[in-house]
Amino acid sequence: MSLKPPQPPASQAKAIDYGETEQVLNSIRVPDLPYPVSGDCDTQADVWRALMAQFWQQQSDVRVNDLIGAESGVFSVRQVNAAYLADRLMDVFLTSSGFHLELARRLARTRFYLAWQLDEKGSAAFSDSLLAAFDGLQYWRGWSPGAGRSARMLADQLDDMTVAITEAFAQQKSANADDFFQRWNELTQRQKAQTNHFHDRLLTTEQGAARQRYADQTARALVSRALQGRRLPAAFNDFIEKHWLPLLTRALRDGGIDGSDFRHGRKLLEWLVWLGDPALSDGQRDRLYQVGEQMTDRLLEVWQRIMDLALSANTLYGIQLAMMERMRDNSNCELHSTDACISAIAADLRWLSLKVPSATEINATSGRWYEIHQDNAEQRRYFFALLPDTAEILWTNGTGVKLGFQDFSEFCTQRECGLIKPLQDSVAFSCVLKQIIAVLAAAAAQQKRDRATAAAAANARAEALRRERQQREEQHRQQLEVRKVEVERLQLQAENQRLAKAKAQEEMAWQQRLRTAEKQVFGLKPGHWIVILDSAIRDAGVERMKLAMRLSTRHKMVFVDRLGLNQREFQEQELVERIAAEQIRVLDSGVNFDDTLSDVVGRIRGGHYSG
Amino acid sequence: MADKDYTFGLAINARAPDNRFDYRLSARAKAVIHLETGESVQYIDRQQVRACPVRDLSASGLRLWSACSLPVGAFLPAVIHLVEGQPDYHLMLEIVWCKPEQADLADASVPPTGYLAGCRVLESGGTEAVEWLEAIAMAMLKA
Numbered sequence: 184m185s186l187k188p189p190q191p192p193a194s195q196a197k198a199i200d201y202g203e204t205e206q207v208l209n210s211i212r213v214p215d216l217p218y219p220v221s222g223d224c225d226t227q228a229d230v231w232r233a234l235m236a237q238f239w240q241q242q243s244d245v246r247v248n249d250l251i252g253a254e255s256g257v258f259s260v261r262q263v264n265a266a267y268l269a270d271r272l273m274d275v276f277l278t279s280s281g282f283h284l285e286l287a288r289r290l291a292r293t294r295f296y297l298a299w300q301l302d303e304k305g306s307a308a309f310s311d312s313l314l315a316a317f318d319g320l321q322y323w324r325g326w327s328p329g330a331g332r333s334a335r336m337l338a339d340q341l342d343d344m345t346v347a348i349t350e351a352f353a354q355q356k357s358a359n360a361d362d363f364f365q366r367w368n369e370l371t372q373r374q375k376a377q378t379n380h381f382h383d384r385l386l387t388t389e390q391g392a393a394r395q396r397y398a399d400q401t402a403r404a405l406v407s408r409a410l411q412g413r414r415l416p417a418a419f420n421d422f423i424e425k426h427w428l429p430l431l432t433r434a435l436r437d438g439g440i441d442g443s444d445f446r447h448g449r450k451l452l453e454w455l456v457w458l459g460d461p462a463l464s465d466g467q468r469d470r471l472y473q474v475g476e477q478m479t480d481r482l483l484e485v486w487q488r489i490m491d492l493a494l495s496a497n498t499l500y501g502i503q504l505a506m507m508e509r510m511r512d513n514s515n516c517e518l519h520s521t522d523a524c525i526s527a528i529a530a531d532l533r534w535l536s537l538k539v540p541s542a543t544e545i546n547a548t549s550g551r552w553y554e555i556h557q558d559n560a561e562q563r564r565y566f567f568a569l570l571p572d573t574a575e576i577l578w579t580n581g582t583g584v585k586l587g588f589q590d591f592s593e594f595c596t597q598r599e600c601g602l603i604k605p606l607q608d609s610v611a612f613s614c615v616l617k618q619i620i621a622v623l624a625a626a627a628a629q630q631k632r633d634r635a636t637a638a639a640a641a642n643a644r645a646e647a648l649r650r651e652r653q654q655r656e657e658q659h660r661q662q663l664e665v666r667k668v669e670v671e672r673l674q675l676q677a678e679n680q681r682l683a684k685a686k687a688q689e690e691m692a693w694q695q696r697l698r699t700a701e702k703q704v705f706g707l708k709p710g711h712w713i714v715i716l717d718s719a720i721r722d723a724g725v726e727r728m729k730l731a732m733r734l735s736t737r738h739k740m741v742f743v744d745r746l747g748l749n750q751r752e753f754q755e756q757e758l759v760e761r762i763a764a765e766q767i768r769v770l771d772s773g774v775n776f777d778d779t780l781s782d783v784v785g786r787i788r789g790g791h792y793s794g
Numbered sequence: 795m796a797d798k799d800y801t802f803g804l805a806i807n808a809r810a811p812d813n814r815f816d817y818r819l820s821a822r823a824k825a826v827i828h829l830e831t832g833e834s835v836q837y838i839d840r841q842q843v844r845a846c847p848v849r850d851l852s853a854s855g856l857r858l859w860s861a862c863s864l865p866v867g868a869f870l871p872a873v874i875h876l877v878e879g880q881p882d883y884h885l886m887l888e889i890v891w892c893k894p895e896q897a898d899l900a901d902a903s904v905p906p907t908g909y910l911a912g913c914r915v916l917e918s919g920g921t922e923a924v925e926w927l928e929a930i931a932m933a934m935l936k937a
Binding site (some may be wrong): 210212213214215216217218219220221222223257260267271274275622623625626630633634635636637638639640641642644645648649651652655707708709710729730731732733734735741743745746747748750 | 816820821832868870871876877920925930931932934
């Protein structure tokens with residue numbers, strides 16, 4: 184046996200992984216959000232809390248991230264992520280909730296409270312009481328602000344929430360808000376229990392009433408149809424309307440249309456009409472006698488069985504007389520049209536073709552919320568139950584109060600033409616939370632791996648470039664050395680060979696110029712200018728160009744015009760030779776873009792430039 | 795704000811609006827770019843220099859926002875300011891692409907709120923490309 188004490192049932196809050204939430208808050212980078220470059224940017228928690236408190240105070244309907252994007256301060260990665268998580272949670276939850284716009288708007292503002300709590304406490308921001316209260320919101324799906332007394336209760340709660348969260352911000356304690364969420368959840372639970380009770384009672388009452396309505400209307404329709412176009416003795420009309428109709432109603436109510444009581448009652452109605460109308464029965468005299476003889480007994484018997492009492496002699500007398508009159512040869516009884524009787528019955532023949540929806544149809548539509556558009560107004564109604572006897576929907580306000588009935592067929596038609604729309608299926612807050620944390624935790628883990636790879640690659644590249652830079656410097660040093668040796672050799676040669684002195688001096692001067700040019704080219708940095716003196720080697724007539732890039736390993740230099748365009752490449756050696764040959768000159772680079780830009784950066788930081 | 799429809803994290807690599815393949819760190823930094831330089835300019839006027847907020851960074855480049863369009867293909871000197879209190883980086887940027895930032899993607903008739911530009915950091919000698927790479931590596935590790 185386990186020695187552990189019994190655990191309270193795990194709430195949804197426990198299902199949220201603390202580590203995952205922390206990882207999301209501390210390390211995820213969502214595109215285009217205002218993160219600082221460095222993850223260890225130091226910002227104070229109380230500044231963040233004060234800012235969230237201010238947004239809450241304003242009851243702003245804007246996203247946290249949109250608001251902080253407009254602030255001038257720098258926020259930590261954790262704070263920007265707390266804002267993003269709060270925004271995403273509330274927006275996704277409320278979009279899928281189907282709540283009335285007003286309710287969604289009021290709830291959405293709790294994003295500021297969440298953004299504060301997430302920064303401060305991580306996943307502990309989702310306290311049990313907060314989750315229970317938010318999950319319990321499903322109960323209020325049908326809420327709309329104009330729905331009277333029942334709407335007032337939630338409206339009051341929303342007002343209380345504003346006060347409680349304001350208190351929490353002021354006292355810097357989430358307990359104020361948590362206590363409120365606890366009370367709110369308890370209230371929801373009480374309301375739910377009460378609603379269930381109301382709904383049970385309502386269903387019993389309305390099912391009984393629907394049964395009665397069905398029996399009454401169906402009996403009227405059946406009798407009305409049986410009498411259609413007939414002519415009967417007055418006593419027949421009277422008996423059928425006043426006695427047999429109530430009997431059929433009762434039979435239908437108690438035993439349904441397939442019950443034996445109703446079958447007998449209906450059969451006798453048909454025989455009565457046959458007997459009463461000479462147009463039907465005069466041609467079959469033998470049968471007429473036979474039926475007439477048995478009729479009284481059968482009427483008595485069926486009456487006794489269904490109505491549970493004897494048919495009074497008085498009632499029987501009138502119809503008996505009329506039947507005997509009908510059975511006489513050369514009967515001359517007075518006949519009446521059934522029209523007056525039919526109009527008194529006031530039947531609706533549609534009840535005879537009542538189509539009861541299938542269980543599948545009912546399952547797919549009942550127990551859901553709908554938005555009904557009527558006379559330019561919207562109302563939320565709850566399809567509480569389908570009354571099978573009448574194929575009617577029993578609409579309620581979701582708290583057990585009847586709003587009315589509607590034929591299922593009419594409901595279907597109105598749905599097709601968009602007058603009735605189902606509210607979308609809503610997802611509980613804790614489910615939305617779990618999904619979002621899972622998605623973002625996976626993305627955060629991936630980003631972390633990507634960043635490690637990127638950092639390693641950048642470091643390796645930096646190392647390679649640094650080596651190239653050193654190699655280049657070494658190469659240049661060696662080159663200068665070679666050139667020096669060459670000049671010395673030429674000098675010696677000139678002294679030794681007096682004849683070739685002029686040529687050697689010329690060569691020496693060239694070598695000197697090359698050496699100077701090499702130094703100049705080596706010293707050229709991006710932003711430095713050259714001027715192309717020889718028009719024959721100009722590109723599209725461009726005279727002055729500045730160095731944009733030098734690729735040390737390939738000894739290549741890329742020059743551009745003053746706008747950074749019209750690239751022209753030179754090999755370093757080519758440039759050196761052209762400078763030595765005075766086809767190109769390195770301009771005195773009085774402007775160093777580094778210096779001037781640093782100056783501008785300083786001024787921009789100082790607020791002189793807005794860009 | 796980006797990710798208004800909260801698709802981030804749902805599909806890997808669903809958002810890759812430019813040509814950089816390496817990981818991009820979403821972060822706010824500042825870039826000052828020099829649109830036009832002359833060999834004897836002592837003073838830089840407003841039109842020639844533009845301060846642009848940086849949207850994201852990678853070793854090989856960055857994406858920045860600019861109020862006006864930037865010339866695609868241009869090699870421009872720039873100073874990047876990453877973290878307060880730390881040195882700036884003097885680099886050469888190549889403007890690889892520049893697109894209008896549309897507030898309303900569905901309606902092209904709405905004027906753009908600005909321009910987004912993808913810039914390549916040129917690994918040129920004579921710039922602080924090495925220091926830049928090291929700073930980016932550090933930022934990636936400390937993110």
